[in-house]
Structures are given as C-alpha cells and as structure tokens.
Amino acid sequence: MSENADRARADLRDHPLGAIAWIAILAITGVVQLLRQQLGDALIFGIASLLLLLVAAGALPMLERLRRPAVAVTAMGAAAVAIAVAVVPRHSVLAGVTFFVIIGLALVAAAPTADPRPRTRWPKALRRLAWAWAVIWIVACLWELLQVLLGGIAPGGRAAHPALSDLLDPLLAQPPGRIAFAVCWTAIGVFLVTRGGRR
C-alpha cells in the first residue's frame, strides 16, 4: 500500500472524530434527502459517504495515483470553472455534465501534497472556534430543514417559510446574481482544494 493510504489509515486511527463526524454528516444528509423523496440527492450523499468510508480505510488505491497539479494549472482550471458555472444554462443536461467534470477536476486538485502538514495539538482557542462553528452550522442546517418541512405543511407554505433555495433562487435567475454565485462558489472550492497541506 502507498504512503497516502497508510496516512489515511493513520488519520482514522489517531484522529477519528473529524473523519467519522463528516462521514456521519453525509450519511444523515442522505437519509434526510431520502425522507424528502429527493432520490438524486439521497444517492449523491449515500454514495459519497460509502466512498469516504473506503477512503478513510485506505481502500481506494486508484486515488493514491492522483498528484496535485501546479498552482498555475489550478488557477487556470478555477477560472474555467467559474466561467462555465456562470454561463451554462441552469437545470440543463449541459449543466449536469459540467458539474460532473468539476467534481472530477476538484478531486485531482485536492490530491495530497508530497509534503503533508505535520500533526500538532490544536490550541485551546482554535478548539473553541471549531466547536462554535460546528454548533452554528448545525443550527443553520436544522433551521433550513425546519423551513423545508414547514414550507410543505404549514399555512402560508414556502412563502411564509422560505428555505435558502427559495431566498436565493430569484437572485440566481439574474445575471449579476449568477456571476456573483459562480465567483464565490469557485473561490470557496479553490480554498478547500488548496488548503490543508504544504505547497
């Protein structure tokens, strides 16, 4: 087995909370989507949680062959992704194909560096920040779920209980909102793929 597979198993053995929590988050989200009868989304999260279990166990050797591209290549890829996300017609087959290409590119760009960040103990203030952010995100997600449920059964429906999709959808229907979304979403993706290891 490769060094990366060994590292993945060591991550799970020595620091299990993060990996287990995130796999659980994806699995729970899949179950919620299944209960909402959103079968496509349930499949996405269900398959992702199963694949991540395999990643954590170091059982996907094909991922070990991926090498992180140079910064310039990532930057050019990000620019192409932002333009594509801004211009492809919403809810189209082309948009679906584009997003499957994007997840493929993201997986390559997120490949581990040859020189991983050494493990050190988290400072107290950082642990507090991590817990605070976790709690706030969970509250926001539960509120979103409540709005989705109330939007389907309560008087006033989705107009009285708008989910985030209802609030953002009118903005995304206009070019400025769509461009702003494409830029912000791509920037967050670049942040996620490039952080967490030494260059």
Add this chain to the structure above:
Amino acid sequence: MIAGILVFLLCLAALLVSAWAARAADPHATVVELFDRALADRTVKLAMLVCWWWIGWHFLVAQTVDPGAVM
C-alpha cells in the same frame, strides 16, 4: 419570511463574531488555521468538497424551486 432571513443572518453574524473572539484570544486561532488543520485530514477534505460541490449542483442543476410555488 422575515424570520427566515433573520435566522440565516444571525448565523452568519455568529460565525463572524466567534471568529473575531477566537482571534482576540489567540492570534493564531484564525478561520484559515481552523480549515488548514481540518483539511489536512483527507477524509474531511473530501467530505467538505462533496458538500461544496452539492451546493453548486443543487442551485444550478437540480430543480430547487417549483415554478410558482413561492410568492
């Protein structure tokens, strides 16, 4: 409807305030450092990428809002 927007804005404010408070307590306790440490775990990194990707998929590919369902 106002309550819905307000709760999301309160969550955003809470994220910013907690980040500011952590940095005030320890200059190294930044949001970037938090993500750097979390994303050093490959499983966590891929899980966050899945969530990020799904948000894009959800808003631009999937049919998020039935026509005429809101407003």
